[in-house]
Amino acid sequence: MFDLRSIFIAVSLAVIGVSGSIESGVASGLGDHPIAAVSPADDDADARERMIVRTFAAGRHQRALELVDEYLGLWPESPNMHYNRACAFALLDRPDAAGEALLDAVKHGFRDFDTMRRDPDLKSMRDHETFTAILEAKGRISRDAAGRQADAWKKRYGEGYVHERDADRRLHVATGLGGRAHAEMMEMIGRQADEQSRTLFPEASLDWCFIVVPAPADVKEVFQRELDVDDPERTPGVYLHGRRLLISRDIGATMRHEFTHRMHWADMESRGQRHAMWVQEGLASLYEDYEWRPDGSLVFVPNIRHNIARRQVDAGVDLPFEKLFSLEPDSFLAGNARYYPQVRSIFEFLADLDLLGLWYRSYCGTFDRDPTGGKAWEKTFGLPLDQVNQRWRRWVRDRGGITDRVGPGDASIGVTGEEAGDGVRISSVSGRQARRSGLRIGDVIMKFDGTAIRSRGELLVAVGACRVGQTVRLEVRRGTMVRMVEVRLEAR
Numbered sequence: 128m129f130d131l132r133s134i135f136i137a138v139s140l141a142v143i144g145v146s147g148s149i150e151s152g153v154a155s156g157l158g159d160h161p162i163a164a165v166s167p168a169d170d171d172a173d174a175r176e177r178m179i180v181r182t183f184a185a186g187r188h189q190r191a192l193e194l195v196d197e198y199l200g201l202w203p204e205s206p207n208m209h210y211n212r213a214c215a216f217a218l219l220d221r222p223d224a225a226g227e228a229l230l231d232a233v234k235h236g237f238r239d240f241d242t243m244r245r246d247p248d249l250k251s252m253r254d255h256e257t258f259t260a261i262l263e264a265k266g267r268i269s270r271d272a273a274g275r276q277a278d279a280w281k282k283r284y285g286e287g288y289v290h291e292r293d294a295d296r297r298l299h300v301a302t303g304l305g306g307r308a309h310a311e312m313m314e315m316i317g318r319q320a321d322e323q324s325r326t327l328f329p330e331a332s333l334d335w336c337f338i339v340v341p342a343p344a345d346v347k348e349v350f351q352r353e354l355d356v357d358d359p360e361r362t363p364g365v366y367l368h369g370r371r372l373l374i375s376r377d378i379g380a381t382m383r384h385e386f387t388h389r390m391h392w393a394d395m396e397s398r399g400q401r402h403a404m405w406v407q408e409g410l411a412s413l414y415e416d417y418e419w420r421p422d423g424s425l426v427f428v429p430n431i432r433h434n435i436a437r438r439q440v441d442a443g444v445d446l447p448f449e450k451l452f453s454l455e456p457d458s459f460l461a462g463n464a465r466y467y468p469q470v471r472s473i474f475e476f477l478a479d480l481d482l483l484g485l486w487y488r489s490y491c492g493t494f495d496r497d498p499t500g501g502k503a504w505e506k507t508f509g510l511p512l513d514q515v516n517q518r519w520r521r522w523v524r525d526r527g528g529i530t531d532r533v534g535p536g537d538a539s540i541g542v543t544g545e546e547a548g549d550g551v552r553i554s555s556v557s558g559r560q561a562r563r564s565g566l567r568i569g570d571v572i573m574k575f576d577g578t579a580i581r582s583r584g585e586l587l588v589a590v591g592a593c594r595v596g597q598t599v600r601l602e603v604r605r606g607t608m609v610r611m612v613e614v615r616l617e618a619r
Contacts, residue, residue, distance in 0.1 A: 175197070179194045183248075195208055195215060206235040206238075209229075213249070214249060217251050223255075225251075226252065230261070236272060238272060238371055241396040265334075273336060276370075284342075287303060289309040291309070296316075298338055299335065300312075300313065300338045301339050303345060303548075304340055305607060308340075311378065312340065316338075319414065320390060322425050327394075327487055328390050328391065328393065330394055331393035331397055332393060336372070337370075349374065350374070363375065364377075364382065364384065364385045366386075368392045373389055376548060380584070385411070391411070402490070402494070406470075406490065408463075412471035413427055416430040426478075429475070429528075431588065433523075434468075435468035436471070437472075437524065437526070445469055446465075448519075449516075452499040472519075472523055479522070486504070489503040529588055537619050538591075538595045540614055541562075541566075542554075542556050542566060542572075544572065544586065549571065549581065549604070550604065551582065553570045553571070553572065554568060556568060564612050572586060572602070575600075576589070576600055600612070
């Protein structure tokens with residue numbers, strides 16, 4: 128039986144504002160509609176789902192089937208409910224009907240074939256011709272489904288998007304930010320995919336995935352239609368594994384975070400494992416900020432999450448490893464503003480010691496005995512977990528912090544801005560030097576002294592590292608034209 132609430136969970140990274148404040152953004156990726164998500168307000172969908180789960184758990188399979196049919200009468204496009212219908216038929220020893228229901232699930236977008244292969248509720252039909260045919264054709268089904276998603280996007284949102292198909296990495300991509308931003312993003316995720324496949328997820332068997340970066344004018348509609356999210360500012364990105372769909376508002380940290388979820392889920396499926404939530408979100412958060420060395424290797428760099436983790440350690444409010452690793456998924460997600468910074472810092476600690484790959488391999492190898500990950504830490508370091516915990520705390524304090532606040536007298540460009548997907552769109556110009564340089568409302572800052580800027584948080588960190596009176600070079604987009612602008616930073 129497919130529990131909508133427990134399997135397809137995708138979590139966005141925190142929104143980092145110009146002020147340095149952090150708002151947590153959590154989206155529950157139900158994965159249960161190929162086109163539109165179920166709204167909790169639509170005829171008590173949540174209550175119906177919970178009732179169906181309880182009825183299956185009670186062994187009342189005929190009643191569960193009736194409830195699923197009632198649900199599909201209201202929301203006929205739900206692939207997961209069609210899948211649950213197949214489970215009900217299989218549990219009632221009706222394999223032919225179960226096979227037809229499985230086909231309906233696939234036709235409506237169900238693509239979690241690993242769950243299907245392992246689901247004990249389908250045990251009675253494992254040798255059924257429909258069951259085996261679906262698993263044998265899963266690669267083609269995945270490719271065709273991603274292609275249909277891309278075609279549907281073109282039909283709904285027009286030709287204002289740049290579309291690309293990457294057969295090597297099994298991606299259909301649609302971006303609404305222009306050709307240059309599209310090309311930069313494709314290069315970034317291509318390099319990231321190759322690096323992660325080589326160093327961290329070599330076992331991953333990639334299914335086709337549809338990646339979307341909405342045009343600014345489409346952001347609200349896309350997040351409401353696809354994710355049932357009214358406020359995209361609180362959910363900058365999401366990966367829905369059940370639909371192999373990734374949506375990101377920007378081509379920077381959010382995209383890197385969610386793309387890591389895509390790679391990690393592929394690896395978990397290949398291994399037949401579901402890793403702890405802290406591992407999933409820690410790895411995704413780790414890849415939010417990195418740099419490439421001249422030799423082509425990757426090095427992770429601190430972001431604002433590191434400062435939060437450091438303050439937690441200094442105040443003695445960081446959660447001990449044993450408790451952190453044992454948190455249930457719901458508890459971890461509910462405390463995401465507290466826990467995300469800590470788990471990113473933990474993985475940055477591993478990477479700084481060049482132990483990230485070794486730890487991950489150890490975790491996968493000990494997963495059946497300890498899915499929390501504690502044994503993997505002890506195996507990697509040859510120390511008890513509490514001693515590793517203390518070593519991490521010392522590392523956090525020694526690493527220092529980065530500037531994440533701008534106060535009176537600090538260096539400033541003299542503008543305020545908002546997210547633009549490929550940079551920061553200027554919403555007001557207050558500084559004399561900014562006006563002299565020709566910056567205008569609506570301009571998009573894309574680079575700061577050669578460093579790509581994809582969010583207000585990244586711009587804040589870049590400016591925070593400078594001094595008053597310093598002259599910086601900005602790459603600015605005005606409409607489709609890109610130009611270089613020099614601005615002398617003035618006191619805020």
